[in-house]
Amino acid sequence: MQIIDLFSGAGGLTEGFRKEFEVIKHVEKERAACETLKLRDSFYYLEKHNMINQYYDFLKGEISEKQLYSFVPKKIFKRTINAEINDKNIQSIFNEIDYDLDDTKNITGIIGGPPCQAYSTIGRSRNASKKSEDERIYLYKYYIDFLKKYKPIFFVFENVKGLLSFKDVDNELLFPKMQQEFEQVGYNLEYQVINAADFGVPQVRERIIIFGAQRAYPGLPRTFFDEFEAMKEKPLTVKEAFTGLPKLHSGQTNNKYVDEISYFERKYYRKSKKLCLTENVSRPNNANDLRIYKIVAKAKLKGKNLRYDELDKELITHKNTKEFLDRYKALPWNAPAHxxxxxxxxxxxxxxxxxxxxxxxxTVREAARLQGFPDDYYFENSRTAAYTQIGNAVPPILSKKIAKAILIALEQFSL
Structure with missing residues (x-):
């Protein structure tokens, strides 16, 4: 079953679909994320062709990326289209997809979600005056263009729950208009606001999942959500997610595992003893921030989220002590992360x-684990770019359950 991955980011949503679906194209505008997607496609190619040791050698620094890519056919890299989806580019994107599309198969599904910043409740009042200029608000219309072009059986659209309350330039709720537009091109849809923590992810992360299906399969969206609901499980805690990772201090890098592979690592993160730890690098911090970090972390251990205005006066350097009082926040040990x-x-x-x-x-690796990425997932091309890709991603622990629920639902409809 062939699928197209739109607004791909680093591939967190895609990751869950790779075992059962063939991802024929990723479309993503950020170059660093595209480099990550190409590397991940290479990982799966090498794994399939019994050459995974070359990938592990690359992670260890024993061979270069150029040497690694010499084992991978060029067609694998062409699965990633590094382009912004807009009026100028959309036809050329269609052409690239059509060139590689297997004529004997149709597109079964389209997955993805446009950038969520436009709909987020964070900074909404500050951005209100910019709505008329914010093209991100209407990127979903390009998603609909792909539905019209390829007519997949299903689609999965993921975004922030703020989409439900967002008002457009006419000061009207956008979501009902979106629903109507999806329906006008032949799709029934259902949606739910879900918390990733309810599906095993070591992080509280509320998102809206919209599932649509062609009108010929009217019960498919409901069946999907019924199957998806059945996959709920207790989330990992931060402590469990960090199992096996070494201790380090501000500004340090430590890429050596410290324990035998634990149950949690084997299930979610570290599936091969040959795998070496990567990207376990911590930012350097100034002395004032480090003093605050220690105070905030100690307070968290006692169950208190210390506000910025509760710090000693000599530690307060920001003039604004009325807003953003949670600007310093520690993670809990025995619960999912925020x-x-x-x-x-x-x-x-x-x-x-x-x-x-x-x-x-x-660290980058700790952030990746909280998002549910396996340790063999490598993020290109800098520490800053890696953090961005991780923060924008759909947790793979969640996306695997989405893909599995879709597969079960499709089987019930004999698809």
Whole structure:
């Protein structure tokens, strides 16, 4: 079953579909994310053709990326289209997809979700005056163009739950208009606001999942959500998600596992003893921030989220002490993390490690684990780019359940 992945990011949503579906194209505008997608496609090619040791050698630094890619056919790299989906590019994107589309098969599904920042409740009042200029608001219309062109049996559209309350330039709710537009091109749909933590992800992350199906299969959306609901499970805690990762301090890198592979690592993260740890790098911090980190982490251990205006006066350097009082926030040890967002690329103040002795914000690999990425997932091409890709991603632990629920639902309709 062939699917197209739109607004792909680093491929968190795609990851869940790879075993049962053939992802024929990813479409993504950010170059670093495209490099990550190409590397991940290479990983699966090498795994399938019993050459996975070359990938592990690359992670260890024993061969270069260029050498690694010499084992991979060029057609694998062409699965990723590095282009912004807009009026100028959409026809050329269609042409690239059509060139590689197997004429004996149709597109079974389209997955993805446009950038969510336009709909987020964070900064909504600040961005209200920019609505008329914000093209991101209407990127979903391009998604509909793909539905009209390829007529897949189903689609999965993921976004922030703020989409439900977002008002457009006419000060009217956008979501009912979106629903109507999806229906006008031949799809019945249902939606739910879900929390990723309810599906095993070590993170509280509320998102809207819209599932649509061609009108010929009127019960498919409801069947999908029934099957998806049955896949709920207890989330990992931060402590469980960090099992096997070494201790380190601010500004340090430590890419050596410390324990035998635990149950949690084997199930979610570290599936081969040959795998080496990568990207376990912590940001450097100034002395004032480190003093705050330690105080906030110690307070968290006692069950308190310390507000910025509760710090000693000599530690307060920001003039604004009326807003953003949770600007410094530690993760809990024995519960899922709060939501990982792309802002982590700018600073780690909202993601302080729960161990006060380590006194730092979380590493790239720790952030990836909280998002449910396996340790063999490597993020190109810088620490900042990696944090951005992770913060914007759909957790693969969640996306695997979405894909499985779709597969079961399709089988019930003999598809």
């Amino acid at each position: 939501t990982i967002v792309a802002h982590i690329a700018k600073d780690g103040h909202h993601y302080i490690h729960p161990d006060p002795i380590q006194n730092r914000s979380i």
